Amino acid sequence: MKVQFTETVLRDANQSLVATRMPFSDFAGALGLLDKAGYYSLECWGGATFDSCLRYLDEDPWERLRKIKAACPNTKLQMLLRGQNLLGYKHYPDDVVRLFVKKSVENGIGIVRIFDALNDLRNIQVAVDETLKNGAVASGAICFTISPIHNLDNYVKLARAMEGMGVHTVCIKDMAGIMGPQEAFDLVTALKQAVRVPIVVHTHSTTGLGLLSLQKAVEAGADVIDTAISCFSGGTSQPPTETLAYALRQQGWEVGLDFAALNEINDFFKPVRDKAIKSGLLNPLVMATETDALIYQIPGGMLSNLVAQLSAQNKLDRLEEVLAETPRVREDLGFPPLVTPMSQMVGVQAVANVLTGERYKTISNEVKNYIRGEYGKPPGEMNPELVKKVLGDAKPVTVRYADLLEPGLAAARAALGKTARSDEDVLSYIAFPDQALAFFKRREDKKKKTYTYSVEIAQ
Ligand code: CO
Numbered sequence: 001m002k003v004q005f006t007e008t009v010l011r012d013a014n015q016s017l018v019a020t021r022m023p024f025s026d027f028a029g030a031l032g033l034l035d036k037a038g039y040y041s042l043e044c045w046g047g048a049t050f051d052s053c054l055r056y057l058d059e060d061p062w063e064r065l066r067k068i069k070a071a072c073p074n075t076k077l078q079m080l081l082r083g084q085n086l087l088g089y090k091h092y093p094d095d096v097v098r099l100f101v102k103k104s105v106e107n108g109i110g111i112v113r114i115f116d117a118l119n120d121l122r123n124i125q126v127a128v129d130e131t132l133k134n135g136a137v138a139s140g141a142i143c144f145t146i147s148p149i150h151n152l153d154n155y156v157k158l159a160r161a162m163e164g165m166g167v168h169t170v171c172i173k174d175m176a177g178i179m180g181p182q183e184a185f186d187l188v189t190a191l192k193q194a195v196r197v198p199i200v201v202h203t204h205s206t207t208g209l210g211l212l213s214l215q216k217a218v219e220a221g222a223d224v225i226d227t228a229i230s231c232f233s234g235g236t237s238q239p240p241t242e243t244l245a246y247a248l249r250q251q252g253w254e255v256g257l258d259f260a261a262l263n264e265i266n267d268f269f270k271p272v273r274d275k276a277i278k279s280g281l282l283n284p285l286v287m288a289t290e291t292d293a294l295i296y297q298i299p300g301g302m303l304s305n306l307v308a309q310l311s312a313q314n315k316l317d318r319l320e321e322v323l324a325e326t327p328r329v330r331e332d333l334g335f336p337p338l339v340t341p342m343s344q345m346v347g348v349q350a351v352a353n354v355l356t357g358e359r360y361k362t363i364s365n366e367v368k369n370y371i372r373g374e375y376g377k378p379p380g381e382m383n384p385e386l387v388k389k390v391l392g393d394a395k396p397v398t399v400r401y402a403d404l405l406e407p408g409l410a411a412a413r414a415a416l417g418k419t420a421r422s423d424e425d426v427l428s429y430i431a432f433p434d435q436a437l438a439f440f441k442r443r444e445d446k447k448k449k450t451y452t453y454s455v456e457i458a459q
Contacts, residue, residue, distance in 0.1 A: 001252055001253045001254065002223075002253065002254040002255075002256070003218050003222065003223065003224070003225060003248055003253045003254075003255060004039075004040035004223065004224045004225075004255075004256055005039050005040055005224070005225060005226075005227055005241060005244075005245065005255065005256075005257060006039060006040050006041045006042070006043055006078060006200070006224055006225070006226045006227070007034060007037070007039045007041075007042050007043065007227065007228070007229060007241060008043045008226050008227065008228045008237070008238050009027070009034075009228050009229045009232045009265075009269060010022075010027060010034075010042060010043065010044035010045075010049075010068070011043040011044050011045060011046065011047055011049055011078075011079075011080065012043060012047065012080075012202075012226070012228070012237065012238060013228035013229075013232040013233065013237040013238060014049070014232070015047050015048045015049070016204065016235075016236040016237045016238075016286070017232060017235070017236065017237050017276075017282055017286060017287065018276045018281050018282050019048075019052070019281065020047070020048040020049055020051075020052035021052060021056055021057065021276075021281055022272065022276075023057045023059065024057075024059055024064050024067060026272050026275075027269075027272065028067070028071070029268060030265055030268040030269065031068060031071035031072050032071060032072075033261050033264050033265045033268065034072060034075065034265060035071065035072035035073065035074050035075050036074070036258065036261055037257055037258050037261040037262055037265060038256045038257045038258050038261070039075055039257070040076070040224050040256075041075065041076040041077065041078040041110070041111050041224075042068075042072060042075050042076070042077055042078060043078040043079070043080065043113075043226065044065075044068050044077050044078065044079070045061070045064075045065050045068070045077065045078075045079040045080075045104070045109060046079030046080040046081050046087060046104075046112075046113075047079075047080040047087070048087075049061065049064075050087045050428075050431060050432070051087065051431075051432055051435065054428060054432055054435040054436055054438075054439045055432070055435045058439065058442060060424075060428075060439070060443075061428065062103070062107050062422075062424040062428070065077070065104075065107045065108045065109065066107050066108055068108065069107070069108030076110035076111050076137065077108050077109050077110050077111070078109070078110065078111040078112075078113060078139075079104060079109045079111070079112055079113065080113050080115075081101070081104075081112055081113065081114045081115075081127055082114075082115065082116070082117070083114050083115060083116040083123040083124040083127050084097060084116070084123040084124070084126065084127065084400075084401070084402050085116075085117075085123070086100050086431060087431055088431055088432070089340070089341045091123075091374070091375075091401050091402050091405065092402070092405070092408060092430065093402060093405040093406060093407050093408045094126050094402055094405075094407070095407040095408060095409045096407075096408045096409060096412075096427070096430055097126050097127055097130065097402075098126065098130045099409060099423060099426075099427060100427050100431075101127055101130040101131055101134065102130060102133075102134050103423055103424055103427060105131070105134040105135070105136045106134075107424070109136060110136055110137060111136065111137040111139055112127065112131040112136055112137070112138055112139065113139040113141050113171055113173075113200075114127045114128055114131070114138065114139065114140060114141060115140075115141035115142070115143055115171075115173055116143075116376060117143060117336065117337060117339045117340065117341065117342050117375070117376075118143075118336055118337070118342070118375060118376040118377065118378060118379060119142060119143055119158055119337065119379060120375075120376030120377045121140075121158065121161050121162065121165070122376065122377075122400040123376050123400070123401075123402075124140065124162075124165075125165060125400075126402070128140065128162075128165050128166065128167060129165070129166075132166050137168045137169065138165075138166065138167045138168055138169075139167060139168065139169040139170070139171050139200060140159075140162030140163075140165065140167035140169070140170050140171065141170075141171040141172075141173040141202070142155055142158050142159065142162075142170065142171070142172055142173060143173050143175065143337040143339050144172050144173060144174040144175075144178075144179050144187075144337070145176075145178075145335075145337035145338060145339075146178060146183075146297055147330070147335040147379075147380075148335070149335050149379060149380040150335065150379065152186060152187065152190045154379075155172075155187060155190065155191065156190050156191065156194045159191050159194055159195050160194055160195060162195075163195045163196070163197055167197060168197060168198075169197050169198045169199070169200050169223070169224070170191060170195060170197055170198075170199055170200070171199075171200040171201070171202055172184075172187060172188070172191070172199070172200070172201050172202065172217075173202045174201075174202060174203040174204065174213070175202075175204065175299065175337075175339050176204065176206065176293060176298075176299030176300065176301075176302075176338065176339075177203055177204035177205060177206035177207045177209060177210055177236075177293065177299075177300070178207060178209070178293055178294065178297065178299070179203055179209065179213050180209055180212075180213060181209065181212040181213045181215065181216040182216070183213070184201065184203075184213040184214070184216045184217040184220070185216040185217065185219060185220045186220075187217075187220075188201065188216075188217045188220035188221055188222045189220040189221070192220065192221040198223035198224060199217075199221065199222050199223055199224075200222070200223065200224040200225070200226070201213075201214060201217040201222045201224070201225050201226065202225075202226040202238075203226070203238070203239070204236055204237065204238060205233065205234045205235055205236070205237060205238060205239050205289070206235060206236050206289075206290055206293060206299075206300045207289065207290065207291050207293050207294050207300075208289040208291065209294075210238065210239040211239045211240075211243065211244065214227070214239055214244060215244075215247070215248075218248060218253065225244065226238050227239055227240060227241040227244050227245075228240065228241060229241050229242070229262065229265050229266050229269055230242050230243065230266050231266050231269050231270045231273050232269055232273060233287075234287045234288075234289075235285075235286045235287035235288055235289070235290070236286045236287075236300065236301070237287070241257075241262060242259070242262050242263070242266065245257045245259065245262065246259075296323055296326075297327070298323075298326060298338055298343070299338050299339075299343060301343070302338055302343040302344075302346075302347055305343075305344065305347055306319070306322055306323070306326070306347050306350075306351065307319065309347070309348070309351050310322065310351065313355065315355060318354050318355065321354045322350050322351055322354050325350040325353050325354050326346060326347065326350040328350075329346050329349045329350045329353065330346050331383070332382060332383035332386050333345075333346065333367070333370065333371075333378060333382055333383075333386075334378030334379055334380040334381055334382045335378075335379050335380045336370075336378060336379060337379070341366065341375075342370075342375075344366075345364065345366045345367050345370060348364055348366075348367075349363070349364060349367050352364070360386060360389060363389075363390060367390075368390050371386065371387055371390040371391065371396070372390070372391065372394075372396050372397055373396040373397035373398060373401065374397055374401050375401070376400075376401065377398075408430060409426065409430075412426050412429055412430045413426055415429075416429055419437075419440050420440075425440065
């Protein structure tokens with residue numbers, strides 16, 4: 001019996017606990033240890049890391065990746081990619097998606113975990129294909145959600161279709177930490193029977209179910225689990241690496257981890273955590289257990305957004321109504337998984353429906369675009385009256401939305417001119433135009449300064 005571990009401290013734990021604000025300099029000293037600990041992979045890039053590097057940390061995300069790779073030659077580096085949306089929320093044309101994946105692999109990524117918020121596999125197809133072309137491991141991720149139309153059959157179909165695309169592994173992505181141990185056991189059992197590729201399980205500790213669910217997932221045959229080194233684990237982050245490694249080894253699983261190295265990694269990150277608490281970046285409350293998501297069946301992050309939205313309008317007294325309206329909006333939209341950007345869209349619409357006193361009196365542009373089919377195919381049937389209200393006599397998009405987009409690389413290259421030093425720069429600009437331009441400008445200013453300085457020295 002064997003189970004392997006993906007360490008998330010550099011990406012998901014960093015994102016979930018400290019808003020992805022951990023600079024490279026904070027974790028550089030741990031990379032050698034992380035590389036020798038025996039992990040299946042290090043999740044270290046993609047998700048919000050890219051945006052955060054450019055926006056807050058004055059780091060080139062591509063350079064960060066190259067530096068991590070140089071320090072971790074023996075362990076596969078893993079990234080999270082939102083399919084056709086790459087690292088953002090809109091659909092990009094195929095030429096952009098292909099170059100992004102190719103450059104990610106060239107710069108050091110060994111495993112690309114690819115998902116679509118609606119589990120519409122047309123939206124992950126191109127990214128999977130390009131990952132395979134570039135010789136990296138393609139991991140197809142299924143967004144786990146609970147609804148009257150989501151059942152084992154759906155998930156099995158998705159996993160089989162992903163296997164048909166050629167993915168090397170299938171990942172169950174429980175972004176809200178709402179998958180219970182029985183659900184984890186049943187789902188992994190079903191997927192193990194349905195597909196031959198290894199099964200990876202990703203969850204969060206938010207509701208406290210994480211440890212139990214990973215234990216049951218492993219009992220059902222999960223091949224890889226995602227965990228975070230203990231001082232960056234718990235709450236909205238992943239369950240702790242050392243605890244699971246210890247418990248599973250005790251029960252007879254070969255975990256392949258060097259426990260002394262894990263201990264050193266944890267010792268390394270403790271002061272990083274303490275610094276984040278001191279600066280206010282890490283609120284210790286997010287590391288605690290929060291079971292509201294189990295009652296309302298909506299992710300913890302979405303719940304706090306709803307509270308914030310209502311407080312801002314001095315309408316916190318309407319929270320109960322909004323919480324009752326949220327599942328109705330979700331049903332009207334065909335039960336999309338409540339992951340970004342769907343969680344925001346459903347939440348904002350539920351608030352509007354309650355506060356205006358009339359359902360769908362106002363409809364956000366995002367919801368309209370969703371109903372037009374611009375995000376992909378909703379998992380279930382949408383409310384026909386709502387569809388009629390938005391579309392009128394117009395026809396929805398039924399093809400893959402990216403098929404309607406013009407190629408994007410040439411225009412971005414032209415817009416940047418000499419400002420772009422590389423294809424990587426062009427991709428940064430396409431992904432986050434304002435942040436990338438500001439970053440390029442700072443970089444240029446620094447170069448000028450260094451140049452002037454060295455001329456002075458030479459004199
Ligand atoms: Co996650």
